[in-house]
Amino acid sequence: MIVSRQSSSTKDKAGPSAAMSQKNNRGGTPFLDSRTASNDDAGLNPAADDGRLRIRGRMLKVGTWNVRTLNKPGQFENLKKEASALQIDILGLAETRWKDEGRISEEEYDIIYSGGEKHSYGVGILMRRHIAVSMLGFWPISERLIMMKISGAPVNVNIMQVYAPTSDHSYEELESFYASINEAMRYVQSGEVVIVMGDWNAKLGEEYEYPITGRYGIGERNERGEELAHFCRTNNFVVANTLFQHPKRRLYTWKSPGGNYRNQIDYILVNARFRNCIKQAKTYPGADIGSDHNPVVMKIKVKLKKLKKQKPFEHLELNKLKEKQYQENYNIQVQNMYNKLALQESPQGEEEEIEHQWNIMRESLTKAAQAVLPRKKKEAKQPWMTNDILQKMSERKKVKNIDPHKYYKLDKEIEVACLQARECYWDEMCSRIEVLEVSHRYREMYNKVKEITGESPKKTRLTNIRDKDGRMLFDETEIKQRWEEYITQLYNDIREEPTICLTEEGEDILVSEVEKAIRDLKAEKAAGPDQVYTEMLKALDEHGVSQVHELCMHRCCSFSVWLPIPEPSPKSPGEPLAFGPH
16 A cells, blocks of 8 residues: 655655755865776775674665655655665665654555654654564654664664754754764663664765774865764764775765765764674665765674564454355354364363363354455555656656756656646545445445545554653563553552452343343454454354353453553553453
8 A cells, every 4th residue: 555645835845856946055075976996896894803793694784865855746655666676674764754753564664754743854764574573663752863673683773863953053953963862872772783874964074083984985074074973982983884995976975956066974873893794885876766865875784583473363354244155154164163172171170161161162263264254355555656657767767867957857747747646546535435435334434534644554653662751661571561560550459359248149141141242242343362253253143152151151251452552641651451352
């Protein structure tokens, strides 16, 4: 599914055409293409002291890119296309211009993002799904800083994406920016890998300063560059994309409108302890997203740990149980499965016996449904992005560094084509909604409304857990302890327990009462941890209902699964919601 975002007004957009009219306040030196230098992939592996830790593992490609905006039709699709072409595992993004914060999960990529109240600034991190599986959590700190922590072996990997204030902003804003990074550093455990990358709007220059910079910077260091160098000295960082010898076209990260001036202002910082794990770092001037920045990509050797996640229950076409043929087959399967499982030896003890009987019933219902009902098919994707637009993007990429006038002409054509294609897509979706409303299929109608308004289930809010003081928790043990502490406090009752008189007297539950209770259950509701849906109970025949009645004559199993609901307050872990069996 393509996640469409409402386009901002013209003044919020910062596409290539806007970039040409912007004042060149980044400075820079006239650019000379040094194609006669060493081979692009030839690099001097930076030396390191013998005491530094070496992590053995796969090669990870980590990059950063100021994309100028993602708040424009077609930009997100363009981004995924370029990330796939570069085979990047993790790509930090600056100037996304997305509001608020959250996470979007798609088939191939996940993206986490952090923005403000307006369509300005904004940072994010795009990652492949196999990386997202290893993510312990993320923290959208501000519209200029986002942090994520990945489970690694033997140590975790912390990644921060930044977008520093430009020279137009005050020195106080710059101090606040670096203070927020230092605050985020408090969540890094000793010995972990730390990567801080992004558009620093600073020039470190050609000055060689061991151990923080290499010999392959560009230009002269400015005042903001000195601030960045001081930050690296204080936190013991090394600047990866100054360590390797490349042609200048593989070193500069930004070019002025017209391409007369080029600078190196985007950097990837790695804590010096892991300096020798950096195997390569360079820019890719051929990558294109309509930005005046080039992506900086680093190869680093790390080993990630894949987190084990519970396998989700298969989604079945439960509505089929209303059809006579499926209902009959379902009840036959339930009885066959029940009779087969009932042959198993029963445990000793009354409570264990009841639990055993319930497990037999539960397995009979769920396995019978899986055997009879078809799986829900994912709705075919109908993205508004067309092959013609993708072709124009490829043409624009080819002329990026050759013909500026043709480049910006194609850029305008792509922008118009994206707006038209998305408008046609929305019109088609609205027509579908009208059809669903007329046919009284309201649930599907509301799902479509959520889809076109961007409130898709794939777009989730932040669910990281904080302690009582508001400190972000990433460690699994600490998170479990925090939930235990929170629930204990929530349900702590200091009142005296009332005296309860137990008696065996009372009338038995009638079969008719069980039948009524099943009829009154609401359909199309989420199942509890037993994965028994109300549709499975409603489809039972008399024999199946009598077996449920027999269980009710003893007692129902009482257990729940706690699911955290995100809370707006930064100091609250969220509100727990208990899901129990029907």
